Amino acid sequence: MGPARLRSALRFAALLGCVAMPGCLGGREPVPSAPGLLLVTLDTFRQDHLGCAGHPDVRTPHLDRLERRGVQWPDATTAIPLTTPSHATILTGLPPRAHRVLKNRMRLDPAVPTLATVLQEHGWRTGAVVSSKVVLGPDFGLDRGFDSYDVVEPADRPASGEGALTAERAIQWLDGHGGPGSLLWVHFFDAHLPYLPPAPWNALYNRDYRGDLDPSTHAVQDDLRQDPAADPADIRFLAAQYAGEVSFLDLQVGRVLQFVARTHPATVALVTADHGEGLYEHQRYFGHDILLHETAVRVPFLLAGPGLPQRTSRLIPDAARTLDVAPTLLGLAGIEPELPMEGRDLPAEPPREGDALHFVLESHPSRDKSPSIYALRTGAAKVIWAGRRQGREAYDLVADPGETTNLADRELREHEIMLEDLQLDLRTLPPGAALTVDHERGGLDAETREALESLGYVDR
Numbered sequence: 001m002g003p004a005r006l007r008s009a010l011r012f013a014a015l016l017g018c019v020a021m022p023g024c025l026g027g028r029e030p031v032p033s034a035p036g037l038l039l040v041t042l043d044t045f046r047q048d049h050l051g052c053a054g055h056p057d058v059r060t061p062h063l064d065r066l067e068r069r070g071v072q073w074p075d076a077t078t079a080i081p082l083t084t085p086s087h088a089t090i091l092t093g094l095p096p097r098a099h100r101v102l103k104n105r106m107r108l109d110p111a112v113p114t115l116a117t118v119l120q121e122h123g124w125r126t127g128a129v130v131s132s133k134v135v136l137g138p139d140f141g142l143d144r145g146f147d148s149y150d151v152v153e154p155a156d157r158p159a160s161g162e163g164a165l166t167a168e169r170a171i172q173w174l175d176g177h178g179g180p181g182s183l184l185w186v187h188f189f190d191a192h193l194p195y196l197p198p199a200p201w202n203a204l205y206n207r208d209y210r211g212d213l214d215p216s217t218h219a220v221q222d223d224l225r226q227d228p229a230a231d232p233a234d235i236r237f238l239a240a241q242y243a244g245e246v247s248f249l250d251l252q253v254g255r256v257l258q259f260v261a262r263t264h265p266a267t268v269a270l271v272t273a274d275h276g277e278g279l280y281e282h283q284r285y286f287g288h289d290i291l292l293h294e295t296a297v298r299v300p301f302l303l304a305g306p307g308l309p310q311r312t313s314r315l316i317p318d319a320a321r322t323l324d325v326a327p328t329l330l331g332l333a334g335i336e337p338e339l340p341m342e343g344r345d346l347p348a349e350p351p352r353e354g355d356a357l358h359f360v361l362e363s364h365p366s367r368d369k370s371p372s373i374y375a376l377r378t379g380a381a382k383v384i385w386a387g388r389r390q391g392r393e394a395y396d397l398v399a400d401p402g403e404t405t406n407l408a409d410r411e412l413r414e415h416e417i418m419l420e421d422l423q424l425d426l427r428t429l430p431p432g433a434a435l436t437v438d439h440e441r442g443g444l445d446a447e448t449r450e451a452l453e454s455l456g457y458v459d460r
């Protein structure tokens with residue numbers, strides 16, 4: 001273990017409060033000079049649907065096992081609940097207004113370095129297996145730095161069970177290229193609308209549904225949103241279908257993790273998501289693009305591998321952000337590049353005090369009538385703001401984690417100050433958006449429009 005890695009591991013042990021525990025760092029393999037890195041992003045995956053996050057019903061045994069081998073940051077948040085911008089943040093360590101990919105299908109500036117370009121420059125083998133051409137295809141510049149960029153697309157959408165193919169292709173790559181000095185990024189898309197888990201997962205949480213809702217099109221979600229007399233049984237059915245996707249995905253991730261454990265044990269795995277999913281709790285909405293509530297922005301954040309501490313209590317009280325993924329993985333690779341990353345190398349840095357937690361969230365939906373929305377989180381306090389005409393929301397995430405009581409009407413001084421801070425932040429950092437590839441091409445082609453419509457990303 002080199003001095004930098006030893007320092008990093010000791011700091012991480014201190015973070016976990018286990019420095020004084022005999023054997024806390026001893027008895028494990030030393031951190032290899034160049035471990036393998038496995039980054040898994042679970043599209044549309046709610047943090048509270050993990051068994052290891054305490055969900056009482058949904059089963060995620062493989063992710064729970066990963067958590068038992070490593071650590072979990074339960075308070076982890078995305079920067080933006082949109083697939084292309086969020087993955088740009090995950091790969092660059094920059095917030096959306098710094099990398100300028102603010103909407104789906106915008107292209108990342110070729111001058112911006114990414115986790116993959118840095119590792120590739122250091123001689124690493126790099127591969128990606130992603131599961132959505134329409135929002136993560138090679139057009140958007142996130143393929144830079146990867147020796148291979150495999151886009152898994154089912155022949156027809158809506159698809160069911162496509163994660164099995166994604167897992168298979170990930171295992172193929174690992175078989176040929178995995179091990180020390182390699183990075184594989186695997187992206188699963190199954191939990192995204194429409195919720196169509198394959199059998200038997202489609203019946204796993206739907207024990208008593210007698211309705212006739214067809215979840216195979218996005219239209220059904222729109223219909224439910226516009227129907228004030230929507231049947232609660234239909235709502236429960238769709239939420240149960242989503243939970244079925246979660247458990248199906250858990251198995252597919254488990255296949256990849258088991259292969260790695262068997263063939264390349266010196267691999268560090270980081271599992272997170274680009275965003276969560278609203279399941280009708282807010283704005284009668286199934287989806288994520290127009291929400292900044294915790295259902296849509298809180299994400300799994302699990303890290304495990306050789307050289308990382310393990311202990312009985314694996315919950316890290318500090319907050320993590322998807323902004324921290326690239327700096328963390330580069331730190332584990334022992335690389336300290338001169339990069340303008342704003343995220344933190346989590347194992348190497350001490351935890352922050354609760355009040356020090358302060359960050360901006362944003363979303364820029366592509367639906368024509370949906371405004372951009374912003375939020376500021378300071379400790380447990382959160383303010384959501386969608387412009388002067390749209391009103392605002394304010395919550396205390398400790399007293400009300402489900403964000404059921406909007407405190408904005410009480411006009412608390414704390415929230416007034418947060419709103420002023422947020423508006424000041426937006427004025428001092430004006431968004432300078434990148435172009436979408438469709439803008440560059442003069443418009444959406446019919447095939448792409450159809451694909452986006454099926455995912456609910458543009459108005460029908």
Ligand SMILES: [Zn+2]
Pocket residue numbers: 043044081082083084274275
């Ligand atoms: Zn997504």
